[in-house]
Amino acid sequence: MQAILLTATGSPDVLVPGEVPAPRPQAGELLIRTEAIPVLFPETMLRSGAFPLPVQFPIVFGTQAAGVVIEAGAGADTTLLGQRVLVSSNTFGTYAEQVSVPAQIAVRIPDNLSSVDAAAVTMSASVALPLLETAKLTGTETVLIEAAGTGVGAYLTQLAKEFGAARVIATAGDPEKAEQARGFGADVVIDHSVPDWTNHLRETLGGATLDVVFDSIGGESALALLDLMTPLRGRMLGYGFLSGTAAQVSTMDLIMRGLTFIGCSGPDWLAGVAAARREALERAAAGSITPLVDRVLPLDQAAQAHRLLADRVAKGTVVLTPANP
Incomplete structure (x- = not known):
């Protein structure tokens, strides 16, 4: 599958498209076919090296994604199969066509909210x-x-x-x-x-x-x-x-x-942010907040998305979409 690899810390050019094996869901995990991947400001800080990353490069980058549940590992909630969810990963891996994550972190996306809007609104609104x-x-x-x-x-x-x-x-x-x-x-x-x-x-x-x-x-x-x-x-x-x-x-x-x-x-603050994701999605679906989407780019333009954020020209969230969602 196509993914964006973080090959080192540095300029946006360290984000490189590549082919990697598709993940398999382990016990308690869900496999998500991604439809919309937000590019988040904290990700640009991690990519730049502003914060230490205790990982061995290269890694599949990215921390959030919206998409469809296509497989459930042993013990995971099978009622989510075929449903659209928003997921957040502490171990990266979301700048990809598929991502496997613990089932408990998946938040269902309301039917009347697009995956792009869900990806755009969740991080910032769940902090606000x-x-x-x-x-x-x-x-x-x-x-x-x-x-x-x-x-x-x-x-x-x-x-x-x-x-x-x-x-x-x-x-x-x-x-x-x-x-x-x-x-x-x-x-x-x-x-x-x-x-x-x-x-x-x-x-x-x-x-x-x-x-x-x-x-x-x-x-x-x-x-x-x-x-x-x-x-x-x-x-x-x-x-x-x-x-x-x-x-x-x-x-x-x-x-x-x-x-x-x-x-x-x-950690305690971030737990509260995570708990607010459902309300953020529900508010966006109900119209009490307006999702801000600056533009939608193909997944392989992740480096360009990071440049837009670094240059402070984006008027909303830049969202990446895989070629074959």
Whole structure:
């Protein structure tokens, strides 16, 4: 079968199409014929070498896929045969025409949701939902959502007022993404591509403060935001570092302002993200969130998909499709 091999860490060119043996489902596993494979930002970080990969190269890359269950291993749920499911793999292997995964991680895709939309929405929306639940918005608060035009930020923006935001201030890196954020419910959008964007935010607030910050940029801007947050009850949820580094915020920075920083990562956090996948798919099927698909590319163009994400030009998820789904 065709698959995309990660031959080393480095530039997108380390992703190479190749032929590998088709997997066989072991006990408790399901064999999936993939139909849509999302290219995820964390995958680009792993591919680049930003995080260590304790594997021997080459490996079949990829962590999520949507497709049809075509075989069940011993003890696996046979009622899923012929059903479309979304799967996530901790051991990679999803950039391929077929993938075998533990049956318990398969989430059935609603009938009225396409495999491409399911692949596009699941990762980012299933992060946004626990972020909003953790924030515990009160219905009267002003929130800042960074990088709100795409990815997790776009789904946060779509859902923030439902979860209790009174005013949504968003950031985006270009006019098209800013317009997309406005369409998803942002009241104001700030351009975070300019160096002094936090000063523009201060002017926009006009003396008001931020009650909740959903921080996906990290870096030094996170520290600059602390002085714009509501003393004693302001909270920052850190879940990303698009700047290249995590939020440069110390304990003393928070203590002196009476603020809370909530780190949204680690095994327990990821378990909550996994648990939210079903709700993400159901919401997309019901229309309460809009899946963001930038484009659909053939599987053998995985390297190009990674370039699009690295260059920050994608306005949604880039989805790969096998030649013979």
